[in-house]
Amino acid sequence: MFFDLIQNTLDGLAMGSSYALLAVGFTLIFGVLRRVNLSYGPAIMFGGYCATWVHLNFQAGLLALAIITIAGAVLAGAYVERLCFAPHRQGSAIAAMVASFALWMQFEEAVTLVMPSHVYDFPAMYDGPPFEFGSLTLRMEALVMLACAVAISYGLHRVLSGSRFGLAVRAVIDSPVAAQLAGIDVPRVLLQVFLLASSIGGLAGYLIVSTHTQITPMLGMWSTLKGLLAMMIGGLGSLPGAVAGGLVLGVLEAHSQWFLGPQSRDLLAFLLLFGLLAVRPYGLWRASSAEAEA
Amino acid sequence: MTRKDHPLLEVSELVTAYGKIEALKGVNLSVEQGSITCLLGPNGAGKTTLMMTTAGILKPRGGSIRFAGTEIAGRAPHAIVAQGVALVPENRLVFPAMTVIDNLQAGAYQRRDRVETGADLERMFARFPRLKERSAQLAGTLSGGEQQMLAVARALMSRPKLLLMDEPSLGLAPLVVEEIFRIIADLHMDGATIFLVEQNAHMALKVAQHFYLMEQGKVTFSGTPGAMAEDEVIRRAYLGSAKA
Amino acid sequence: MDFYFGLAQIIGVHTLLGLSAYIVLLTGQVSLAQAGFFAVGAYVAGMLTVLAGWAILPALAVSSLFGGAVACAVGFPALRVKGLMLVIATLAFGEAVRLFFFNFDYQVAKGGVKLGPVGGEGFRQIRYFPEHGWTTMEVMLFIWGFVILAMALLWWFDRSRYGAVLRAVGEDELAAQSVGINLTAVKVSAMTVGGMIAGLGGGIYAHYTTHIEHASFGILLATFALAYPILGGLESVFGTVVAVVFVQGLLVEGLRFLGDWRNLLFGALIVLAMNVRPKGFLDAPALLWIGRIFRGRRGAA
Numbered sequence: 001m002f003f004d005l006i007q008n009t010l011d012g013l014a015m016g017s018s019y020a021l022l023a024v025g026f027t028l029i030f031g032v033l034r035r036v037n038l039s040y041g042p043a044i045m046f047g048g049y050c051a052t053w054v055h056l057n058f059q060a061g062l063l064a065l066a067i068i069t070i071a072g073a074v075l076a077g078a079y080v081e082r083l084c085f086a087p088h089r090q091g092s093a094i095a096a097m098v099a100s101f102a103l104w105m106q107f108e109e110a111v112t113l114v115m116p117s118h119v120y121d122f123p124a125m126y127d128g129p130p131f132e133f134g135s136l137t138l139r140m141e142a143l144v145m146l147a148c149a150v151a152i153s154y155g156l157h158r159v160l161s162g163s164r165f166g167l168a169v170r171a172v173i174d175s176p177v178a179a180q181l182a183g184i185d186v187p188r189v190l191l192q193v194f195l196l197a198s199s200i201g202g203l204a205g206y207l208i209v210s211t212h213t214q215i216t217p218m219l220g221m222w223s224t225l226k227g228l229l230a231m232m233i234g235g236l237g238s239l240p241g242a243v244a245g246g247l248v249l250g251v252l253e254a255h256s257q258w259f260l261g262p263q264s265r266d267l268l269a270f271l272l273l274f275g276l277l278a279v280r281p282y283g284l285w286r287a288s289s290a291e292a293e294a
Numbered sequence: 295m296t297r298k299d300h301p302l303l304e305v306s307e308l309v310t311a312y313g314k315i316e317a318l319k320g321v322n323l324s325v326e327q328g329s330i331t332c333l334l335g336p337n338g339a340g341k342t343t344l345m346m347t348t349a350g351i352l353k354p355r356g357g358s359i360r361f362a363g364t365e366i367a368g369r370a371p372h373a374i375v376a377q378g379v380a381l382v383p384e385n386r387l388v389f390p391a392m393t394v395i396d397n398l399q400a401g402a403y404q405r406r407d408r409v410e411t412g413a414d415l416e417r418m419f420a421r422f423p424r425l426k427e428r429s430a431q432l433a434g435t436l437s438g439g440e441q442q443m444l445a446v447a448r449a450l451m452s453r454p455k456l457l458l459m460d461e462p463s464l465g466l467a468p469l470v471v472e473e474i475f476r477i478i479a480d481l482h483m484d485g486a487t488i489f490l491v492e493q494n495a496h497m498a499l500k501v502a503q504h505f506y507l508m509e510q511g512k513v514t515f516s517g518t519p520g521a522m523a524e525d526e527v528i529r530r531a532y533l534g535s536a537k538a
Numbered sequence: 539m540d541f542y543f544g545l546a547q548i549i550g551v552h553t554l555l556g557l558s559a560y561i562v563l564l565t566g567q568v569s570l571a572q573a574g575f576f577a578v579g580a581y582v583a584g585m586l587t588v589l590a591g592w593a594i595l596p597a598l599a600v601s602s603l604f605g606g607a608v609a610c611a612v613g614f615p616a617l618r619v620k621g622l623m624l625v626i627a628t629l630a631f632g633e634a635v636r637l638f639f640f641n642f643d644y645q646v647a648k649g650g651v652k653l654g655p656v657g658g659e660g661f662r663q664i665r666y667f668p669e670h671g672w673t674t675m676e677v678m679l680f681i682w683g684f685v686i687l688a689m690a691l692l693w694w695f696d697r698s699r700y701g702a703v704l705r706a707v708g709e710d711e712l713a714a715q716s717v718g719i720n721l722t723a724v725k726v727s728a729m730t731v732g733g734m735i736a737g738l739g740g741g742i743y744a745h746y747t748t749h750i751e752h753a754s755f756g757i758l759l760a761t762f763a764l765a766y767p768i769l770g771g772l773e774s775v776f777g778t779v780v781a782v783v784f785v786q787g788l789l790v791e792g793l794r795f796l797g798d799w800r801n802l803l804f805g806a807l808i809v810l811a812m813n814v815r816p817k818g819f820l821d822a823p824a825l826l827w828i829g830r831i832f833r834g835r836r837g838a839a
Contacts, residue, residue: 267634
């Protein structure tokens, strides 16, 4: 029993690391644009399918596949930003969300047109045995994912607090009008942030599909929902919060799956989120309220 | 460079509208190199709209804004800053969640000369010692007067050729207002060109060389401080009839 | 002809779904829970006619009440959250409802056949209309009777003080509160009315498709519900109908000849529509223009 609990927690942390990475990208976009990008996950899925297509048609190494996934996600992200977010910068947040949803449909259609089977195999990052500590096991991919999540959020933190680009990003978050008056090219910064977030999403996507060793069009919705959930739990707009939120979500899911079975796992996650929002509307780790009001 | 016969800033027939409502209905005015020019007018006359249009935040519907001989009307705000125009906006608009020093660094965002920027930062701290004391503090925690100084310093960090100031004394205590105007006079002594929107005509009279009056989206008076003090209507509306 | 009746059925049901989001949007709340209320209505109505042997009208009445009750229950906690947080909270609720039905088994043996919802497989054989010999046209007219009823109700709301109050809350909550409007009552009532319309729509949907499953009630449907009033504009209920006809009639059916490429163009057209008309097809100037045409004609006659 005790070992099961620890094993579940480990499994949850492993799954949660992928949620954490997804949430970091989501948080970056949400923090700067104050818009929900429903196409965030589908753009990642698009990148994953690009890599799958290359994998099926050419010999490509793992690194090449990772780079192609990221490149595909960035390309798709640029498409989303130009069509959904650049035109609605001053306008309605809902119009941008509806437009991003329309692009989601496009991405799903595009990948199923080129690759009509429902499931495709994806090469595993590592197919050796898992680590074992006594009777506990931890998969290698989980460690890589956790390391990536921590490294990327730390790296982002450094970039945001210490670089010229980071200064511009923080200024845009703080006051877009003042940022323009200070001579910052705000539309350009927004596009750059979007592309950066898409590349982080792409990396998360690569790690996820290579862990699952398969890809389906459902990856799009899955990534959007999990990223959104983890971002919410972590408190909007906070990068360490996004990492923590992802890990918490993963561990909660692992335990509820063990206690209640896989069927009830997602149901519980959503009920929890709804309840959490009703009690703490601005996330677990956020005291201020002004930012969350759109 | 700017020839003597061309003013530094020349606004002609400028029209800016919010939907169907024209806030500026063909504004004409100019700001001479090295001067302090002051724009007076009642609330809703379009003064802030003029400032925001000049800085590129609002897009004009028609007319032109020439700065140092270059057309800047309708260009992006960052491009206008690059030309050498900086606006100290109404109500300060500092970056509240950033430190004082980061606010100043953001003002120098377009400059790549790190050493010079660092020197300018020290100059700002020398000019505004209060900001130096609070350099690590979040700008949102500063007092109104301190935020105003920060907004001025942030604008100066871009090394502007023309400084636009939108009601720098708004909502500040009389002593602080005096300090702000002392700073404006100091900047002018150092050669700055300043275009100032101000409701406090008494304070403005002490520093400005030229006045414009704007009412309902149009310039209705242009003249020297002396001419302004002689105008019956303006005197009554802005200086109080007691002084007559 | 049946093809067009079938299309009119789809348009009718989606209009109900869109109207349920419309009234909630008027109060400034963006809800992705409408598909959830729709699902509740679908399952409740289906179970009443199939398992309990009820007639269609009382079953729809109860499904509508259920939708309203669930929406009312969601409305209270949702009051605490605003803007994008509400979008996410309602999305979570909608997904929770979908997953509930994904796990929901309730089968009863009827005449040697087991009927009722079975988890992921869904709920088959909701055959009230065929069993009672309704033709496609009759079903279509039945549906549009409800659509017109709901539209008339909302149109009347819009003209009344209630509509003004809803819009006041939508435009500026603080201002509305300061003139003595009870925010809780207004928002929860709008949510409840929206839930009732969605529950009704879901009940009808279950009966004309005869087979419902959890996957139909996901985020896709929830976003469609929201997209209709947004695309159509919040000035008038007719905007929502125009948007449903545009999306379901012109895009979904009209582009069917494109086959697999349909959704690509579909997405592009929605993005284009949002960029060209960010306030919807029937925004204030468009309505003014239409009004002028009608008045002009009447004047000439």
